[in-house]
Amino acid sequence: MKKLINDAESVVADALTGLAAAHPALRVDVEARVVWRADAPRVGKVALVSGGGSGHEPLHAGFVGYGMLDAACPGEIFTSPVPDQVVAATERVDGGAGVLHVIKNYTGDVMNFELAAELCAQQGMAVASVLVDDDVAVQDSLYTAGRRGTGATLFVEKIAGAVAEAGAPLAEATRVAGAVVARSRSFGIALTSCAVPAAGKPTFDLPETEVELGIGIHGEPGRTRAPLASARDLAAVAMDAVHGDLPLAGDLLVMVNGMGGTPLIELYIAFAEVEAYIRGKGARVARSLVGNYVTSLDMQGFSVTVCQLDDELTELWDAPVQTPSLRWGR
Amino acid sequence: MKKLINDAESVVADALTGLAAAHPALRVDVEARVVWRADAPRVGKVALVSGGGSGHEPLHAGFVGYGMLDAACPGEIFTSPVPDQVVAATERVDGGAGVLHVIKNYTGDVMNFELAAELCAQQGMAVASVLVDDDVAVQDSLYTAGRRGTGATLFVEKIAGAVAEAGAPLAEATRVAGAVVARSRSFGIALTSCAVPAAGKPTFDLPETEVELGIGIHGEPGRTRAPLASARDLAAVAMDAVHGDLPLAGDLLVMVNGMGGTPLIELYIAFAEVEAYIRGKGARVARSLVGNYVTSLDMQGFSVTVCQLDDELTELWDAPVQTPSLRWGR
Amino acid sequence: MDVTFFTAWIQEIIRVLSINRDLLTRLDAAIGDADHGTNLDRGFTSVRQALSDTPPDTPGQLLTLVGNTLIRRVGGASGPLYGSLFRQLGKSLGDAPEVSLDDLAAAFATGLESVTRLGKAAEGDKTMVDALAPAARTLSSAAREGLKPGEAFGRAAAAAAEGAKATIPLQARKGRASYLGPRSVGHEDPGAASAALILSALHP
Amino acid sequence: MDVTFFTAWIQEIIRVLSINRDLLTRLDAAIGDADHGTNLDRGFTSVRQALSDTPPDTPGQLLTLVGNTLIRRVGGASGPLYGSLFRQLGKSLGDAPEVSLDDLAAAFATGLESVTRLGKAAEGDKTMVDALAPAARTLSSAAREGLKPGEAFGRAAAAAAEGAKATIPLQARKGRASYLGPRSVGHEDPGAASAALILSALHP
Ligand SMILES: Nc1ncnc2c1ncn2[C@@H]1O[C@H](COP(=O)(O)OP(=O)(O)O)[C@@H](O)[C@H]1O
Ligand SMILES: Nc1ncnc2c1ncn2[C@@H]1O[C@H](COP(=O)(O)OP(=O)(O)O)[C@@H](O)[C@H]1O
Ligand SMILES: [Mg+2]
Ligand SMILES: [Mg+2]
Ligand SMILES: [Mg+2]
Ligand SMILES: [Mg+2]
Incomplete structure (x- = not known):
């Protein structure tokens, strides 16, 4: 195993330092492990927050920006973020119109985001969530952890991001995000x-x-x-x-x-x-x-x-996006 | 060695087939190994053509599009293109204002592009070239093959592409391309x-x-x-x-x-x-x-x-570009 | 059992988990994502720091601090689960300066409940519950039988270890190992293994 | 020597290069980019096709066709270089139906010149020139001495082989191997090796 790293312990922090240096349109709190749009919070705009273990780059931090995520909270390598991170990210981008948490369906991610959502609710923030579970390799069943969230996460973040950017309310962003997952x-x-x-x-x-x-x-x-x-x-x-x-x-x-x-x-x-x-x-x-x-x-x-796709989703997919790793239309 | 391929012989053709399927704004002649902008030739616009061995993706085909290359000719894996490819690419995008060949400094690339340039000149096309040799690991000397062309090729293609897109004449695109190499x-x-x-x-x-x-x-x-x-x-x-x-x-x-x-x-x-x-x-x-x-x-x-950078190069770097692998501003 | 006793337990957990970090990660590599040892080690290293920053006065305070720290630092599945376990232990013990085996057994039962409420795993799903549940039962019966804490802890640790080993032939139904389907059979669950280590750290 | 003779030479080159494809690629892997065998095999496979599509009438036509096909199909450094070599051979031999050893030796000398004009390599730079140049010299002197073609070819092939082996201790100054600096020492140049094979395919 050869890695271009300084230290196994500092991989996530060091990568976030590089991300911050490379993308002036992002704000990065390396300590708190939160990446957010420099222009957040946008008053009246629904904010999208996602997160998960690191090691899936560019997901999620590479999709923070206009028309996609408002914030990302990267956990340790393959380890879902802790609730504090999610709360910090949510606080930083909440513009008063509510925040949608995009969660990949893994036991750890689900539990940590749930704990975070409780804390956010206690602080008076309106938080909704969408669970991404697109991986057909895994049997879906009431008795198991269910299907994993993988590639469709990008689709959800892009398309729901476009909905939010267009000024739609939280319920609408949540509905469309759910539709993307279902399809x-x-x-x-x-x-x-x-x-x-x-x-x-x-x-x-x-x-x-x-x-x-x-x-x-x-x-x-x-x-x-x-x-x-x-x-x-x-x-x-x-x-x-x-x-x-x-x-x-x-x-x-x-x-x-x-x-x-x-x-x-x-x-x-x-x-x-x-x-x-x-x-x-x-x-x-x-x-x-x-x-x-x-x-x-x-x-x-x-x-x-x-x-x-349907016409609505195609239009939302085509809408402008400006993030480090997905960009078109501006 | 594990590869996601069908056959070692068909790697380049199969990848070009995929490129064509993924990017409707490109035209791909899988047989002739030429990739060009669907809107080429653009009358009165200087065209940029580059090429080289395959195996460096997204270079060069991934940089064909608005504000960058007009055409690319991918050779076999690590093998410079043959003159026929370069000629075919040049013909397809020549809009009458001349064509700039962006050549990475390798013996094979230089010779094949030179042979192609002779053929193009015989056909009455105005062709200029810029040689990229940015790799400081190699000693530069009159008696050797000189420095290799590597990463700066992208800079040259982007910046000279912006010059050409802005309607500048061939000599100007060539000058700026040379300036990028020098810097x-x-x-x-x-x-x-x-x-x-x-x-x-x-x-x-x-x-x-x-x-x-x-x-x-x-x-x-x-x-x-x-x-x-x-x-x-x-x-x-x-x-x-x-x-x-x-x-x-x-x-x-x-x-x-x-x-x-x-x-x-x-x-x-x-x-x-x-x-x-x-x-x-x-x-x-x-x-x-x-x-x-x-x-x-x-x-x-x-x-x-x-x-x-200087102000001119910064502005050209920031100019809109729309290719499969480099895109901003539109 | 006072705050000194429980502090010793936590210190021993820190020691044991740090020694077994790579083992736990290897178990997780086989049927998970190769981070369980690292996750717990990171969490309990933070626990050590938290305890030295603000030494708690009561067992309940201590265990609540441990639980909160785990939730705040571990992440993954095991973070919230172990976090809830310790938080619930702390909550159950309240602010009593001294705790009996009865108290502890009762607290452990509610701690286990909080784990299953959050994770929705039953025994036999091949998770930490397979080690925690028999340990909780053993503590309760030991308390009922009036055993000395030392003996009770020994039995609980043995029950947890047995429960962990018993996950080997199981097919996982919860957590990451469930994605492997039948291929999860033949491997010990990393969370069950770490739960057994946590129990083994209980010394009178 | 007529078109049949030269056709036999080319067919033998095709055979020999195909057999040695992996060897040449391995030599290129050591100090280059691991494609020389594949490049030549692709080129000469096209040559075989071209010859069967339009069988040439004269040695000059044949060799020009070979040269053009190599330029059109090989790419890399060796494509234009071998392409020019064969094209120049064809040009020098003109449309004569029969060619003497003198003619061939003279043609080979001009062929070598076209290679060095294009590639700007001198002997000792660790390239195909290190095999081609001694072969050209040997052919000329054999022609001057009035040797039979068979003997001349044998000597030229030996000279080329020796020239190729002699590249081993050299440090490359041209081509991809030059990037390695002193690390190019100790390896046979792949282009010199293929040139030796091409000469070894000349049978009377
Ligand atoms: N739903 C659940 N209920 C109880 N325990 C679980 C559950 N899901 C996972 N676990 C436990 O968590 C362990 C894995 O922890 P860890 O590797 O730290 O987290 P992750 O699986 O997120 O990488 C598993 O071995 C299992 O014992
Ligand atoms: N300037 C040159 N002059 C003569 N021969 C050269 C020159 N550059 C390279 N060669 C020959 O070409 C060979 C490499 O050919 P090949 O591997 O097919 O092309 P590439 O180097 O482009 O991958 C070298 O081993 C060398 O003999
Ligand atoms: Mg994990
Ligand atoms: Mg090559
Ligand atoms: Mg794990
Ligand atoms: Mg090579």
């Missing part, structure tokens, strides 16, 4: 394990000829192991899983997302296969993203996230 | 080797405790090997080399660039150190980029590129 599905595949800095070595061993199918974004092993196959076959595995859960139809927003260690040239190869698969089902890629957006440290691999 | 320096460090798909294994072996200093972007070993050190120390090595060649002063445009396999969180850590180094020298990071822009397949590592 989105993901599946991920790992070619290699990532290595958590503090753990000092790869989380799992994977032979040269095998891949992990149905991985999340925390370096955990997947549902099953399979022989390494072509990009075409791996894309088909991912898309079969997605299509089996939510049949592909109509206009789709599609992200082929790298897990952090896979170069862009390979992601475009995977995207070509995903696009052909979708066309083969009679659906259409209307909007797309190809790149490293919701990562798992240095893991090699990819995930596909698909969202069924 | 830019780079240095790169590898934590791991990359693996060329057709070669089937890593280009070099590097023990767990060592790094390569002074690498290029083709997976070649560096000038020297050194013990793995902290991000702070590695950043200092890179910056000492840059500063030793072109003393840091005034306002700088700074890119901390990942080699393809290094996650963004680590690049921000490196950027924090680079920024502190520059401040320590009394200079200032006025503009910055942090991310994977000029890569070497799946190599882990980073490079730093610094360009001395």
Whole structure:
């Protein structure tokens, strides 16, 4: 395991220092672990706050800015933020119109955000939340932790961010965020394990000829192991899983997302296969993203996230956004 | 070596297929290996054409679009394009005001672009060129191949692209491109080797405790090997080399660039150190980029590129750009 | 058992968890995300700091401080869960300067409840509850039987350790390990292992 | 030596380079970018296709076609260099249906010149020139001495092979290997190695 770091203990703080230095439009409290828009709080605008373990960069801090998140609270590597962080972030961006918490569905994230929401409510802030659980690799059941939140988080943050930027009330931003979750599905595949800095070595061993199918974004092993196959076959595995859960139809927003260690040239190869698969089902890629957006440290691999668009969602997706890692229209 | 590909032979074609599917504003001729702006040729506008081996994505094809390149011609992995490609690209975007070839200084690139320029001239096209050679790891000498072109290529393409977009004549675009080269320096460090798909294994072996200093972007070993050190120390090595060649002063445009396999969180850590180094020298990071822009397949590592800004260059850098991998202002 | 007793317990937890940090992280690497040891070590290091900053006067104050500190510093699933456990222990013990085994057993039962209320895990789901629940039962019965604290603690620690080991053949239904489905079988749950360590730190 | 002879040479080059593809790429991995074998194999595979599409009538036509195809398909440094070499060979031989050893030696000398004009490498810079130059000299002197083609080819191939091996202790001054500075010492130049293979494919 080789890392470009100073110290396993200071990874998050050091990265936040770099983030602050690189993006003057952000404010960063390295101590409190909060990143927020320099122009927040915006009076009368619903604020979006998200957060989660670090190691998924650019998620979430890279999506703070106009038209997307108002604040992010990055936890330790793969460790959900603590309630204090969420409260601090919420306080800093609350413009009086309420705050929407975008939460990836992990036990830790859910509990810490819930504790934070209680504290926020005690302070008189209006907080709503949306739970993202798009990963079809995980069986959804009342008796389990449910599906993980992965790539669709970016879609929720972008689209609900556009709703909020347009001045809609909290209930409306919450409704649209929920709609995005309901219409989105993901599946991920790992070619290699990532290595958590503090753990000092790869989380799992994977032979040269095998891949992990149905991985999340925390370096955990997947549902099953399979022989390494072509990009075409791996894309088909991912898309079969997605299509089996939510049949592909109509206009789709599609992200082929790298897990952090896979170069862009390979992601475009995977995207070509995903696009052909979708066309083969009679659906259409209307909007797309190809790149490293919701990562798992240095893991090699990819995930596909698909969202069924309608006119409203397409328009919101196209609305201007200006963040370190997603930007268009201004 | 694990790759998300279909076949080592079809890597470039398959990736171009994906690029075309992902970016409707681009035109891609997968056979001829040319990527160009859908709105080209623009009559009366100087066109910018660049190209080089593939494996450096998003360079160059990811920088085709408004305010940057008019066309790119990606060669095979780490292999400069052939003259036919360059000619085809030049023909497709020549709007009558001349075409600027942006060439990274490698023997193969230089020769193939030269042969292409002769063919273009025979066809009556006005072609100028700029040679990018920013890598201070390589000794510059009359008797050698000279310095390599690496990260500054992005700066040249962006800034000369803005000049061309503003309607300036070929000579002016060429002059500014040359000024960017003259004011830019780079240095790169590898934590791991990359693996060329057709070669089937890593280009070099590097023990767990060592790094390569002074690498290029083709997976070649560096000038020297050194013990793995902290991000702070590695950043200092890179910056000492840059500063030793072109003393840091005034306002700088700074890119901390990942080699393809290094996650963004680590690049921000490196950027924090680079920024502190520059401040320590009394200079200032006025503009910055942090991310994977000029890569070497799946190599882990980073490079730093610094360009001395002046008011003209700052304004040109800030001008709107709309490409797959660099976008702002529209 | 007074504040000195409970301070010794917490100090011993800090020591034991720090020694076993990498072990817990390795257990978490197998079926989770390789951070459990780091999470608890970070949390309890903060606890050590908090205790030296404002030494508490009563067992209840102490345990509440521990719980709050864990919630404020650990994050992840284990942060709120262990945080609630200790916070509830503190709340149950109130401001009594001295605590009996009966009091402690009752407090532990309510602490366990707060963990299951928050995490919604039942025994057999392959979580820390699989170690905490038998420990809570053992403490209660030991108190009923009138055992000495030393003996009660020994039995509770043994029950927790047994409960932790018994998670090995289980398929996880809660927490991150549940994502692995059948592949979670054959590994000890890291949270159950840390719960057993926390119980093992209880010495008379 | 007629078009059949030269066609046989090219076919043999194709065979030899394809067999040695991985070797050449490995040499390039050590001091370059691990593509030399792939580059030449791609180029000469296209040459095979081009020859079967439009079989040339004369040695000059054939070699010009080879040169053009290499320039159009190889890329990198070796594409233009080998392309010019073969194109110049073709140009020098003109449209003669039969070629003498003298003609070939003279053509090879001009071919070498075109390589050094384009690449600006001198002998000793650790490039293909280190194999091509001694081969050109050997061909010329063999022609002057009136040797049979078979013997001349044998000597030229030996000279090229020796020239290639002699690149091992050199520090590169041209091409990608020059970036390595002193670390380029101790490795055979891949282009010199491929040049030696190309010469070794010349059979009477
Ligand atoms: N719903 C739950 N109820 C009880 N314990 C749980 C629950 N979810 C997870 N745990 C415990 O938390 C442990 C993992 O803690 P930790 O690794 O620190 O957090 P995370 O899973 O967020 O990375 C698991 O081993 C399990 O014992
Ligand atoms: N300036 C030059 N003159 C002559 N030969 C050169 C020159 N530069 C490179 N070469 C030859 O080209 C070979 C490398 O070819 P290849 O690997 O196909 O291209 P690239 O270096 O562009 O990857 C070198 O081993 C060397 O023999
Ligand atoms: Mg975690
Ligand atoms: Mg090459
Ligand atoms: Mg964990
Ligand atoms: Mg090469």
